[in-house]
Every structure is written in C-alpha cells, then in structure tokens.
Amino acid sequence: MSLICKPLFEHESSTFTYLIADSVTKEAAIIDAVDCMIERDIALIEELDLDLKFIIETHIHADHVTSACPLKNKYPNAKIVLGIENTSAEACADIMAGEGHVLPIGKHEITAIETPGHTIGCMSFLVDNKLFTGDSLFIRSTGRCDFQGGSASTLYHSIQKLFALPDSTIVYPGHDYNGFTVSTIGEEKKFNTLVREDYDQETFIKKVGSLDLSLPKKINVAVPANQSCGLISS
Amino acid sequence: MSLICKPLFEHESSTFTYLIADSVTKEAAIIDAVDCMIERDIALIEELDLDLKFIIETHIHADHVTSACPLKNKYPNAKIVLGIENTSAEACADIMAGEGHVLPIGKHEITAIETPGHTIGCMSFLVDNKLFTGDSLFIRSTGRCDFQGGSASTLYHSIQKLFALPDSTIVYPGHDYNGFTVSTIGEEKKFNTLVREDYDQETFIKKVGSLDLSLPKKINVAVPANQSCGLISS
Numbered sequence: 408m409s410l411i412c413k414p415l416f417e418h419e420s421s422t423f424t425y426l427i428a429d430s431v432t433k434e435a436a437i438i439d440a441v442d443c444m445i446e447r448d449i450a451l452i453e454e455l456d457l458d459l460k461f462i463i464e465t466h467i468h469a470d471h472v473t474s475a476c477p478l479k480n481k482y483p484n485a486k487i488v489l490g491i492e493n494t495s496a497e498a499c500a501d502i503m504a505g506e507g508h509v510l511p512i513g514k515h516e517i518t519a520i521e522t523p524g525h526t527i528g529c530m531s532f533l534v535d536n537k538l539f540t541g542d543s544l545f546i547r548s549t550g551r552c553d554f555q556g557g558s559a560s561t562l563y564h565s566i567q568k569l570f571a572l573p574d575s576t577i578v579y580p581g582h583d584y585n586g587f588t589v590s591t592i593g594e595e596k597k598f599n600t601l602v603r604e605d606y607d608q609e610t611f612i613k614k615v616g617s618l619d620l621s622l623p624k625k626i627n628v629a630v631p632a633n634q635s636c637g638l639i640s641s
Numbered sequence: 642m643s644l645i646c647k648p649l650f651e652h653e654s655s656t657f658t659y660l661i662a663d664s665v666t667k668e669a670a671i672i673d674a675v676d677c678m679i680e681r682d683i684a685l686i687e688e689l690d691l692d693l694k695f696i697i698e699t700h701i702h703a704d705h706v707t708s709a710c711p712l713k714n715k716y717p718n719a720k721i722v723l724g725i726e727n728t729s730a731e732a733c734a735d736i737m738a739g740e741g742h743v744l745p746i747g748k749h750e751i752t753a754i755e756t757p758g759h760t761i762g763c764m765s766f767l768v769d770n771k772l773f774t775g776d777s778l779f780i781r782s783t784g785r786c787d788f789q790g791g792s793a794s795t796l797y798h799s800i801q802k803l804f805a806l807p808d809s810t811i812v813y814p815g816h817d818y819n820g821f822t823v824s825t826i827g828e829e830k831k832f833n834t835l836v837r838e839d840y841d842q843e844t845f846i847k848k849v850g851s852l853d854l855s856l857p858k859k860i861n862v863a864v865p866a867n868q869s870c871g872l873i874s875s
Contacts, residue, residue: 416820418652424820447819454832585681586650586658588822598688 410515410535413451414579414588417441420471420625421582424448425539428457429513436461436512438532438539439581442472442637449481461510461517463488465541465581466529467496467555469630470623473637475499487636490521493528499636504530522569524562525550531569537577538592544569545580546587549601552615554622555630559612566602570595644749644769647685648813648822651675654705654859655816658682659773662691663747670695670746672766672773673815676706676871683715695744695751697722699775699815700763701730701789703864704857707871709733721870724755727762733870738764756803758796759784765803771811772826778803779814780821783835786849788856789864793846800836804829 411428424444428435435457440448452459459482462475475487476499486501488510497503504510504519510532511517520531522543529550532539542550543565552559574593596604601614623629632638645662658678662669669691674682686693693716696709709721710733720735722744731737738744738753744766745751754765756777763784766773776784777799786793808827830838835848857863866872 414822416650416822418820444820447821454828586652586678587681588648588650594688 410537411435411455412537412579415444415448415451417444417471419443420623421584422468422471423579423581423583423588425579426451426455426457427512427515427517427534427537428455429515432513433458434512435459436463436510436517437478438463439465439468439541440474440478442474442477445474445477448474448478452482459485460512461486461488461502463510463517463532464490464493464633464636465531465539465543466490466526467493467630467633468542469555469626471625472629472632475636476638479636488519489636490519490528490530492521492523496634496636499634499638520568522562522565523556524552524558524560524565526554527556527558529565531565533572533576536573536575537579538569538572539579539581540569541581544578544595544599544602546578546583546585546590546595547598547600549599549615550581551618551620553620554626559615560608562615563602563608563611570604644771645669645689646771646813649678649682649685651678651705653677654857655818656702656705657813657815657817657822659813660685660689660691661746661749661751661768661771662689663749666747667692668694668746670697670744670751671712672697673699673702673775674708674712676708676711679708679711682708682712686716693719694746695720695722695736697744697751697766698724698727698867698870699765699773699777700724700760701727701864701867702776703789703860705859706863706866709870710872713870722753723870724753724762724764726755726757730868730870733868733872754802756796756799757790758786758792758794758799760788761790761792763799767806767810770807770809771813772803772806773813773815774803775815778812778829778833778836780812780817780819780824780829781832781834783833783849784815785852785854787854788860793849794842796849797836797842797845804838
C-alpha cells in the first residue's frame, strides 16, 4: 500500500515534476510535467506500468511549458487538473479543483489546498504526509509575487495554511535553484529565509518585494501556452 | 528512529551529495560532498543540528573536487572514509573501509559494499533499505569504466552483488544527467539500459565500451585533489 513518489528534474527551468502512484493498483498522477521531458516521463510511466489518472498543474507556469495536453493525447483517460481560480485556462481542464477537492489514486488521496499568492490560481497538493507546494513554498524561499495576479500578502496567508500542517510533513517544491530536493514544514517554519514563523506579514512583503528578479525568459510563450494546457496549435 | 535523508545536487558536475542522519541522536554522515557547495552543506548541517561523524567518499572522483578535508577542518571529530583499495589516497583518510565495514550513526548502520569497476576503489553504502551506489550504478545506466583502474567485467560482477539485494531497495546514485533522482534495485534489474538482468557480461562490456564519452573537464585537477581528500595546499 505504499506510495511510489518519483521526483524528476528539468534543468533549464529548474522545475521539479512529481510522478506519484499507488504501488498496488498502479493508479498514478503527475504534477507539473514539462514539455521537453515528455519522452522521459512517458518512458517511466510505461516501465512502472502505471495507470495515469490525473495530470495536475499547480499553477499557470511562466518559465516552462506544460506537457499536460500531449500527455492527455497519450493517456486519454487521464484528467487534467487545475486550480479553480485559473479561469483563463478553464477550457482545457477536466477538473477545476477547489479547496479540499480529493483526487483518489488507489488507496491514497490527493487533497487540493488553495495557496494563491505567487499567482492567483496557485494550488498545493497533499498526499499522505507529502506536500507538493508548487511555487507557493520553496526550500528556504518562496515563489515571487510580481506577475499573474501575484500578491505577497495573499501568499503570506497561504503559507500560514501550509505551516499549520504537522512539522513532519515532507515538502516537495516546484523548483529549486540550489540543489535542494526535499524539506519539511518544520524546517521551513524555522529556516525559510523569507517566511519563517518569526517573520510577520510586513517583513515577508518587504523581503519578497526586494527580490529584484528578472522576468523568466519564456514568460511570453509559456503563459499563453499553459493557458491552453500546453496544446500546440497546428 | 527514522533516518533523515537529504539528497543534494551540484549542477555543474551533476553530482548527488547525500546527508543522512539519525533523527533522534542527530549523528550524521555526508556522502560525496562537493567543494563548491560546502557553504550550503554546512548551513544545512548546522540548521538540522547534526553531529557529523563520517565524511564518506564512494570513490576518487574525476569530475569534481571533494570537500572532505575542508569539512573535516570544520568538524574535526568527523572521520573521512574511503574504500580500502584507494591506496593512493590513504594518507588523508581516517577509515579505509572494506567489505562489510559498519559505520554507525545512532541506531542506523551504514554498511560498506566493495563495488569496483568504475574505478578500482569504488564503494557502495547501504543504510536500512537505502543504497548509495556512487558511480557503480546509475538510474538506467552505470559509471564508465575507461580510467583509474576501471574494468567493465569487474563492474559487471559488482553490480550483480547489488542486484542480489531486495528489489525494494532504494537506489540513490552518485550522478544523474536526465533529471532522475531515485530508483530501486527491482527497476534497475528490469530497465537499466546497460546492465539489466537479462544482459550477460559480454553484452555489458560491449555496451559500456561503446559509450564514446569525452574525458571529464576537471579530471587533471580533480583526481590529484581527491587523492588528498580535497586538501588545498597553501
């Protein structure tokens, strides 16, 4: 009854994709799959003989294009899942998941948690003690809040919801730029450089506001492509 | 009594470093730490309040310089551990570990397994159901065998030892170049492209011999530096 959990990395955008599955029934979900890695990801799904039920996007990404639509072409029974506030992409989604929406894979339940702030429609997903945080919470950092409806005060409140989970909850982020792969809620509450528990909302807003980041190279291609779930128009 | 296991990645050489620790006693070991990531690694050791007992090298690396000596300067009670056949580096090691040598961290035991072939002194290390394979076994691949005493026939036999472990054993490789992070012995026996269980020794030798790889950029710096455990002579 154990959960298969395969973190997969895409180097150009430093994106983590997660393939998770019930080890008995082989029902599976993939979170934040990247277009250029689709061959690797399909090969792994085939090797592990998985039954892909859900293709989950934590949000409308600005730095890479999702492989959601191409994956659905390959696995037509899989449902594309987006957060409920991503109305710009509603046409390509099968499920618009709101707070508490449950996506079952075998004996395991993937529970949606609305965590807006990096973008307006950002979601996190909890399976057993594993939390997939997308760009809401990184290891020792967080997503930026300066485009696509982002709001540092909103993200601050979203992260407080995640910080209410048990300290032992394992954090799997949507990106990492420093070679980290895994953390815990307990660690992030103590050591996150932007949002640890002894920083108040004003401190967080000031820290996120002073990040001084350039725009993602692919933003003008990625956002519209991801609003159609990675559908390549011919 | 659970084991903390933090896979850490260094992008330039695609090297995995592993920080492992007993969650209760905080006794810890670091496997294949990289010189340029020492600040990240020390920060994590400090944050987690770990008591570093062992600085383990799976082999004399050719593609990056270890931070073993600088780490020992910081944590003088930690022992540098090398495989017993690495006689060229014996002067800087505290423990020359042979087959079955046990390195205790709290309630957990790190057991050395001699797996020569990529280099003459290559080791793997088993902790609970977690196998750290260095460059002996990669995800769907293996280390090359064309320098530092490498031998494909020797590596073939080493990998058969690893394949005798339970299929559920989790494989943590020394490198990955495709964004994989974790596998199992069962998966590698079925799907490794060079050494899966239905390939005989001759097939493996032919496949490894035809890899046609260029030399690592840092080989002329890294090998002598690692023969002194990363000691920078002033």
